[in-house]
Amino acid sequence: MSISMQTISPSSRPAVDRRHVAATSSPLFASAPEFLGTSFSYGRDEEIYGDGEDTEFVYKLVSGAVRTCKITQDGRRQIAEFHLAGDLFGLEFGKHHHHSAEATTDCKVLLFKRRQVECLAGENIEAARELWLLTANQLLHAEEHMLLLGRRNATEKLAAFLLEMDNRFGRTGTIELPMSRRDIADYLGLTLETVSRGFSQFQDGKLIALVDARHVTLVDRAKLARLRG
Amino acid sequence: MSISMQTISPSSRPAVDRRHVAATSSPLFASAPEFLGTSFSYGRDEEIYGDGEDTEFVYKLVSGAVRTCKITQDGRRQIAEFHLAGDLFGLEFGKHHHHSAEATTDCKVLLFKRRQVECLAGENIEAARELWLLTANQLLHAEEHMLLLGRRNATEKLAAFLLEMDNRFGRTGTIELPMSRRDIADYLGLTLETVSRGFSQFQDGKLIALVDARHVTLVDRAKLARLRG
DNA sequence: CGACCGGTTGATTAAACTCAATGTAGGTGG
């Protein structure tokens, strides 16, 4: 099923796959057990929504990974955030998205009508707070990330990235990276070559071990934390 | 009065200057005409609140300019945003500030008890929405700024900065910069020397005219916009 | 099998940083 989804055009998104799933497990919509989401799948590199588009839906990521990014006219890209399973994304205060979202891996999402979410927030003050929390958490991350982008060097950026990913995957020490070197570079404000070189240096310095390009083991977390600053 | 205020320690902030001012003119608190703020002044470079501190107040800037920033352990600084007269700042979803705020110039603010703001938002859904809007607008700016920090070169950063400031001062074409070269550098992720050189180049290229270091006239806005990308 | 994609590595370049000197305006005190 997910394969057939990859081939559809982004604009034809909504009307497919009517399999409804209860959203009661979501912290956001916990207050409305009757609230339902539509399941949907996206293939790798498929656009979920584009910068400037109307905000029809709010998305909850079930599996896979999603990047939200902005692109300059000449194609330079900055990834603001990676979303992993369980994350909500695509919520806007206004009518339009101010960044685009793309699948970094094949992924499954639940779609919630923005109008329904708004309605819920309009009558339920707890729900309204949860929407605010969601935006506040994104801002929290953005402020930390601005410091990284503006004031940290390549080594520090990479150490910070590895520790962030380790945290998000539950500090298991072994990370299965759901994104390419280019994605990492566009997240950290580097080139993919610099990312690759950095990983190699970390490996030479016994800070990490690369099982393969996508599987990293953090060998010396303390030293990584020191490098991050 | 403002002079005496500059000399007090940041921790003794609250209990001084009990002159209350109605906040009805504020779009945020328009729904609560009885809501009052306490006027207060800060001297240049004085800290208004520190990173990690409890969020006692929400601030409305009456005059002057404020920077919100994060600092690394070794003293590198990233300014997230400049706030100008009329702006609200210091609002957090959580209990603690996740950045510090400092006066870039002598400035006057109105302080609102966070508890009161929370209370208001707890019963008034419109007020709750306005808090969300405030955070959402900060996020909007942060996402744009991440693109600038991660993917734009010094020239583009400076052009973007000048156009942003021009916009915020009402597109008069002449800007009285309320911040130093170092502040600009820490906002754009550059050094102050690079900022200075950039301004000089813009002046040589007849894009801007520098009356003095703090007074810039935008001579060729179209070319600046092209440089920004 | 060959093409392609993603990743790694190497050589060179360029942009911005660092260090340093000089300039300038505002404030203070003799």
Add this chain to the structure above:
DNA sequence: CCACCTACATTGAGTTTAATCAACCGGTCG
């Protein structure tokens, strides 16, 4: 009032970091 001092800004010279350009490697897919 002028001399001096300080803080901020500008400019220059040399260095460093990360970007660019390019080659190569290994797996996968048609």
